[in-house]
Amino acid sequence: MVEISLTNTRTRTKERFEPIDPKNIRVYACGPTVYDRAHLGNARPVVVFDVLFRLLRHVYGEDAVTYVRNFTDVDDKINARAAVTGRPIRDITEETIGWYHDDMDALGALRPTHEPRATDYIGQMTSMIEDLVAKDFAYPEQGHVLFDVRKFPEYGKLSGRSLDDMIAGARVEVAPYKRDPMDFVLWKPSAGDQPGWDSPWGYGRPGWHIECSAMSAELLGDVFDIHAGGIDLQFPHHENEIAQSRCAHGTEVMAKTWLHNEMLQVEGKKMSKSLGNFFTVRDLLNQGIPGEVIRFVLLMTHYRKPMDWTAEKVREAEATLQGWYNLTDGIEADSSMDFLIVDALADDLNTPAALEKLHRFSSSSAARLKSGMRLLGLKDAEETDWWRTTIVSLSSTFSTGDTPLYLSEIVPFLEKWQQLRLAKNYEEADLLKKRLEGTGLSVIVQPAGPVAIVPHGFDPKLLEAIEL
Known part of the structure; x- marks a missing residue:
C-alpha cells in the first residue's frame, strides 16, 4: 500500500x-x-x-x-x-x-x-x-x-x-x-x-x-x-x-x-478591499476564468507555502490546460502510471510535483495525462467547453470536439450578413461585419458560406447590442 x-x-x-x-x-x-x-x-x-x-x-x-x-x-x-x-x-x-x-x-x-x-x-x-x-x-x-x-x-x-x-x-x-x-x-x-x-x-x-x-x-x-x-x-x-x-x-x-x-496573497500583497485586490471566487468565474484554471493555479504552490495569485499564473494555467485538453480530448485514459502522481501527492500533498509529472506525460502519453489529471480533480476535456476553438457556419458547427457553441446566438447575424452581400449592399454588410468583430468574433467568407471564428472566453451577450 x-x-x-x-x-x-x-x-x-x-x-x-x-x-x-x-x-x-x-x-x-x-x-x-x-x-x-x-x-x-x-x-x-x-x-x-x-x-x-x-x-x-x-x-x-x-x-x-x-x-x-x-x-x-x-x-x-x-x-x-x-x-x-x-x-x-x-x-x-x-x-x-x-x-x-x-x-x-x-x-x-x-x-x-x-x-x-x-x-x-x-x-x-x-x-x-x-x-x-x-x-x-x-x-x-x-x-x-x-x-x-x-x-x-x-x-x-x-x-x-x-x-x-x-x-x-x-x-x-x-x-x-x-x-x-x-x-x-x-x-x-x-x-x-x-x-x-x-x-x-x-x-x-x-x-x-x-x-x-x-x-x-x-x-x-x-x-x-x-x-x-x-x-x-x-x-x-x-x-x-x-x-x-x-x-x-x-x-x-x-x-x-x-x-x-498557508495564507494567500494577490500580486505579492495581502488581499484586502482597501487595496482593491480583494475578490471572490464568483468574481473570477464571472470574469471568464474557468474553475479548472482557478484550481490549477491553487495547485501550483505547495499548501504549506504562502501562495501568490498573479495574472501571469492564470495565463500560464489557462495555456497549459488548453494544451492538455487538446491532447486528451476523445481518448481513453490509461491509469498504468497513476502511481507516479499518487507518490507525489503521498509526499505531504506535493501538488507542484504532481503537476510536473503531468507535464512529462503531456510530451509522452496523452492517455496517461488524462488519468493523472483526474487524480488532481481536473475535469476531462469532454466535460468542459471553454478551451475549444469554435467555428460557426450557417450549416453546422465545427470545433476541436463535437459540442455546438453559440450556434443559436451567432447564426442569425451570419444569415443577415449573407443576405446583405447577396443583395450587393456591401456598405451595410461591412458595417455589420465590423460590429461583429467588435465583439471578438472573426467573420470570414468560405466556399460554403459565411463563417464566424469564436475565440476562447467569448461573451455572447455582446451580440445583444447589435440590431438585425
Missing part, C-alpha cells in the same frame, strides 16, 4: 500517516461562516483538502473515508448582515450555502461526506458545555459560560505559544465576567432580536469554537485521524477546540494529525 506522509502541525514534523482504523478514516475541516460569497483565500483550503480527500479515497477506498466540513450558520457576522439588509437570518444562510456549493463545485471540489450546520447541533453543544462545567473546566458567569484556560496546562501547544506570553501580548479589554483574559466563550446570552436557544444558563447561543468540537465528536468520534484548516485558524480557534475537546472527553489528543495551509 502507498505510504502517505503528512506534516503534522501538532508535532511540527512530517510523519507517516497511520490511520486509527484503515477501514474508517475520519477527516474534519473547518468550513465557512455563511454570510457572504467565498473569497479566493477561502477556496485554497477547499482545494487543498479536496486533494487530500481524493488521495485517501484512492489509497484506502471510497467507502473507507469520512470527510466532514461544517457550515457556521450562527454568528455575529450573520446577525449584522441580517440587521443591515432586513432579511431573515435563515434566508441569508440558505442563499450563501447555495452560493458556496456552486462556487466550490466550479473548482472541481468533491462534496464532503457530511456538511453539518451548527444550528442542527445546539443540543450536542449544550451537553458538551454542561460536561465541561461539571468537570470544573468551565464556569458560568453573567449569562455566559467560559472555558478556564488555566485548567488545561497544554493550552498553546499547537500554536507554540505560552499562556503567559499570550496574555502579555494581548491588547484586548478584559470582559468583567472573565476570570482570566485568555478564557474563551462557550455560551453567551442573546437579546430578543438575536438567534438563541434555551439552555441551563439562560436564553443564548454558542460561541464559535464549541461548534466544531461538538460536531466532530458527534460525526467522527472523540479522537479522529485528521483535522484540517487554514493557518489563520491555528490560534485561537483550533487551540480552543483542542482544549475543550480533550477536557470534555479525557483524551490525549483530539486529532492525531493537524494540517494547516
Whole structure:
C-alpha cells in the first residue's frame, strides 16, 4: 500500500500517516461562516483538502473515508448582515450555502461526506458545555459560560505559544465576567432580536469554537485521524477546540494529525478591499476564468507555502490546460502510471510535483495525462467547453470536439450578413461585419458560406447590442 506522509502541525514534523482504523478514516475541516460569497483565500483550503480527500479515497477506498466540513450558520457576522439588509437570518444562510456549493463545485471540489450546520447541533453543544462545567473546566458567569484556560496546562501547544506570553501580548479589554483574559466563550446570552436557544444558563447561543468540537465528536468520534484548516485558524480557534475537546472527553489528543495551509496573497500583497485586490471566487468565474484554471493555479504552490495569485499564473494555467485538453480530448485514459502522481501527492500533498509529472506525460502519453489529471480533480476535456476553438457556419458547427457553441446566438447575424452581400449592399454588410468583430468574433467568407471564428472566453451577450 502507498505510504502517505503528512506534516503534522501538532508535532511540527512530517510523519507517516497511520490511520486509527484503515477501514474508517475520519477527516474534519473547518468550513465557512455563511454570510457572504467565498473569497479566493477561502477556496485554497477547499482545494487543498479536496486533494487530500481524493488521495485517501484512492489509497484506502471510497467507502473507507469520512470527510466532514461544517457550515457556521450562527454568528455575529450573520446577525449584522441580517440587521443591515432586513432579511431573515435563515434566508441569508440558505442563499450563501447555495452560493458556496456552486462556487466550490466550479473548482472541481468533491462534496464532503457530511456538511453539518451548527444550528442542527445546539443540543450536542449544550451537553458538551454542561460536561465541561461539571468537570470544573468551565464556569458560568453573567449569562455566559467560559472555558478556564488555566485548567488545561497544554493550552498553546499547537500554536507554540505560552499562556503567559499570550496574555502579555494581548491588547484586548478584559470582559468583567472573565476570570482570566485568555478564557474563551462557550455560551453567551442573546437579546430578543438575536438567534438563541434555551439552555441551563439562560436564553443564548454558542460561541464559535464549541461548534466544531461538538460536531466532530458527534460525526467522527472523540479522537479522529485528521483535522484540517487554514493557518489563520491555528490560534485561537483550533487551540480552543483542542482544549475543550480533550477536557470534555479525557483524551490525549483530539486529532492525531493537524494540517494547516498557508495564507494567500494577490500580486505579492495581502488581499484586502482597501487595496482593491480583494475578490471572490464568483468574481473570477464571472470574469471568464474557468474553475479548472482557478484550481490549477491553487495547485501550483505547495499548501504549506504562502501562495501568490498573479495574472501571469492564470495565463500560464489557462495555456497549459488548453494544451492538455487538446491532447486528451476523445481518448481513453490509461491509469498504468497513476502511481507516479499518487507518490507525489503521498509526499505531504506535493501538488507542484504532481503537476510536473503531468507535464512529462503531456510530451509522452496523452492517455496517461488524462488519468493523472483526474487524480488532481481536473475535469476531462469532454466535460468542459471553454478551451475549444469554435467555428460557426450557417450549416453546422465545427470545433476541436463535437459540442455546438453559440450556434443559436451567432447564426442569425451570419444569415443577415449573407443576405446583405447577396443583395450587393456591401456598405451595410461591412458595417455589420465590423460590429461583429467588435465583439471578438472573426467573420470570414468560405466556399460554403459565411463563417464566424469564436475565440476562447467569448461573451455572447455582446451580440445583444447589435440590431438585425
